[in-house]
Amino acid sequence: MNPLRSLILAAAGNDAIRNLVAKAPLSRDVVRRFVAGETTAEAIEVTRTLVASGVSVTLDYLGEDTTDASLAEQTVQSYLTLLDQLHEQGLSASAEVSVKLSAVGQALDETLALDNASRICAAAEQSGTTVTLDMEDHTTTDSTLRVLAELRRTWPWVGAVLQAYLHRTQDDCAHLTGQGSRVRLCKGAYAEPASVAFDAGHEVDLSYVRCVNTLLAGDGYPMFATHDPRLIRVIAERAKWFDRKPGTFEYQMLYGIRPDEQLRLAREGHTVRAYVPYGEQWYGYLMRRLAERPANTAFFLRALASR
Numbered sequence: 001m002n003p004l005r006s007l008i009l010a011a012a013g014n015d016a017i018r019n020l021v022a023k024a025p026l027s028r029d030v031v032r033r034f035v036a037g038e039t040t041a042e043a044i045e046v047t048r049t050l051v052a053s054g055v056s057v058t059l060d061y062l063g064e065d066t067t068d069a070s071l072a073e074q075t076v077q078s079y080l081t082l083l084d085q086l087h088e089q090g091l092s093a094s095a096e097v098s099v100k101l102s103a104v105g106q107a108l109d110e111t112l113a114l115d116n117a118s119r120i121c122a123a124a125e126q127s128g129t130t131v132t133l134d135m136e137d138h139t140t141t142d143s144t145l146r147v148l149a150e151l152r153r154t155w156p157w158v159g160a161v162l163q164a165y166l167h168r169t170q171d172d173c174a175h176l177t178g179q180g181s182r183v184r185l186c187k188g189a190y191a192e193p194a195s196v197a198f199d200a201g202h203e204v205d206l207s208y209v210r211c212v213n214t215l216l217a218g219d220g221y222p223m224f225a226t227h228d229p230r231l232i233r234v235i236a237e238r239a240k241w242f243d244r245k246p247g248t249f250e251y252q253m254l255y256g257i258r259p260d261e262q263l264r265l266a267r268e269g270h271t272v273r274a275y276v277p278y279g280e281q282w283y284g285y286l287m288r289r290l291a292e293r294p295a296n297t298a299f300f301l302r303a304l305a306s307r
């Protein structure tokens, strides 16, 4: 992994740096490029704008690695309020939610995370929308897939993220190609050891393409989460090869990244979904976005320096 990326990912887990950045007089615009805001109302406003432009949304209430049951409960309550609002504002046909199990208690107890995720799924069902489970570092993959399997017994539409950088992922894709299965395929954003993950970018890309083939050949609904122009071209080619029409799979990108490309694909008739994070705990998320791309870091530092 390149040294800058390792450094920024290390900073993402460092409390001293977290406090420093969180207290810095950050320009709202910098954080706002990648984060919809801190409140439900702000998240709903960004959702409304994206949906009006033809882009669907998945909303992530930011918060991860909770080791406190009351914080996990707070996260559940935030999702319940959000789902209520999506329904009330007529947005639930185009906006779903993404949930990190670590934010609802996975590190404390898998059963607690399952119970909490079940409450969110029940509320999503009532609101007329869906839930996708984010995937975190590799130590949580088995647990997340166990929770997914449990949730899908009641709500077969619950989706999950799989990360192409993990050696195991093509097999995981093969297990999730059945009817109704929703898999969001991404490259992977955590610092992982070579024992479990490909390190070289081209190896990750090759793995991503193998997974694209597996998912498109299956009966599920693949959700291709990438900003990579080469991969987007490959997905378009393979979709034709597997006779997948628009609407039988979708493209997903992060809020604030390649917005023009999001609109271009939407105008071509594809479902495009932006992943929209919001909430007070934006720090870890922002650090991962900076680690992905030196240009993002330069943008961030320039904005800080100009304060």
Ligand code: FDA
Binding pocket: 133, 134, 135, 136, 161, 163, 184, 186, 187, 188, 189, 190, 225, 226, 227, 228, 229, 252, 253, 254, 257, 258, 274, 275, 292, 293, 296
């Ligand atoms: P990569 O970062 O390698 O970029 C490839 C190319 O894309 C670049 O060379 C450039 O051409 C273009 N590009 C990238 N960023 C750009 C920018 N800011 N502006 C212009 N061009 C840019 N990860 C995870 O571990 N667990 C998860 O649950 C999720 N969930 C998730 C949901 C969604 C909807 C998305 C889009 C992503 C995730 N991720 C994730 C993050 C994912 O793993 C990955 O870190 C990022 O998507 C970046 O990877 P790319 O595929 O974009 O390629």
